[in-house]
Amino acid sequence: MSLPFADRTVLVTGGGTGIGRAAALAFARQGAAAVLITGRRKERLDETAAGHPAIVPVPADVTTQEGSEAAAAAVRARGGRLDVLVHNAGIFRFTPLGDLDAGTAREVLETNVVGPLLLTGRLLPLLRSPGGSIVVVSSRGGHNPGPNSSVYSASKAAVHSFTRSWAAELSDRGIRVNAVAPGFVRTEAYEANGLSREEAEGLFAGVAGTVPLGRVAEPEEIAPWITMLASAEHALVTGQIVTVDGGLDIATT
Ligand SMILES: NC(=O)c1ccc[n+]([C@@H]2O[C@H](COP(=O)([O-])OP(=O)(O)OC[C@H]3O[C@@H](n4cnc5c(N)ncnc54)[C@H](OP(=O)(O)O)[C@@H]3O)[C@@H](O)[C@H]2O)c1
Structure with a gap:
């Protein structure tokens, strides 16, 4: 039986x-010929790729x-055709309204919104058509915003x-x-936002009590x-936002 992402x-x-690393490894395990991973820190990309020649x-x-x-x-260096584009790069910033500044707002919007718009425009001519697939990593905050995260949720x-x-x-075009839309996920995003590992674990422990x-x-x-x-097995699924949050949405709406 051929693997879902063979070739x-x-x-x-x-x-x-974080989530991007786990996704890259999953695509590689499922037979992808090439999994191109982007990010600003080359050493972290190299860690993901270690031992996985396709990455x-x-x-x-x-x-x-x-x-x-x-x-x-x-993409062009690998034949010029892209089958799956995953927009996962994103940042969270803790932004109580009184502390909000233009630099923080622009950083979040440029990374989470402008970035995927630019990249999709640039890669669209290379995206397989028909049969290509784009998956975006959003957040439940996109439809269920909470306090102190107005820019991120927006x-x-x-x-x-x-x-x-x-x-x-x-x-x-058949794309x-x-x-x-995840809820809380144990990744470095919280440390990137200024929390220590211990503080992040404390936050997760507190949140766990509210997750059904x-x-x-x-x-x-x-x-x-x-x-x-992303899989072609789901060829009729498009325009959907799948929430994966342990039921937090049910508890808070
Ligand atoms: N963790 C959660 O609880 C949670 C919940 C809901 C949604 N999400 C979403 O999940 C996605 C992945 O986040 P994560 O939780 O896995 O956090 P993470 O481990 O901090 O991953 C974020 C990744 O984005 C990359 N990135 C950030 N800014 C970038 C830029 N300007 N250019 C290129 N790459 C950039 C970072 O790499 P470099 O810093 O090396 O560039 C990093 O590898 C994000 O879109 C986030 O909003 C996370």
Whole structure:
């Protein structure tokens, strides 16, 4: 039996850590011929790729034209056809309203919104048509925003919106577009936001008590939803946002 991504070329942004790393490894395990992973820190990309010949580090910043061009050049170097594009790179910033500044707002919006818009535009001519697939890693904050995260939640609401716009716009080319909206996932995102490891674990322990299924997710529990939505086995699924949050949405709406 052939593996679902045999002969396929996949690109995962933010593949050096967290959910992006877990997704890149899952695509490689499922037979992808090449899994291009982007991010700014080459050493983290190299860690993901270690021992996995199909995984190819491509240092690139998603917020820049140069980053999009580096990603396109890497696809062209592998035959010029991209089968799956995963927009996973993203940042969270803790932003109580009184502390919000323009630099923080721009950083979040440029990474989470402008980055995927730029990269999709640049890679669209290379995306398999028909049969290509785009998966965006959004957040439940995009449809269920909480306090102290207004810019992040707004950025993910935009992600929800462009997921559906692209699905409508690209359907006549046979390209599907879907999103995964995680709740809390144990990744470095919280440390990147200034928490120590111990503080992050304390936050997860507190949050777990509010999650109906009783715990935060591991990155490896989000990755299967990314590969599933990307798989050609689900050729009629497009414009969908799949929430993977242990039931937190039910508890808070
Ligand atoms: N963890 C959660 O609880 C949670 C919940 C809901 C949604 N999410 C979403 O899940 C996605 C992945 O986050 P994560 O939790 O796995 O956190 P993470 O481990 O911090 O991963 C984020 C990745 O994005 C990359 N990145 C950030 N800015 C970038 C830029 N300008 N250019 C290229 N790459 C960039 C980072 O690499 P470099 O720093 O090396 O560039 C990093 O590898 C994000 O979109 C996040 O919003 C996470």
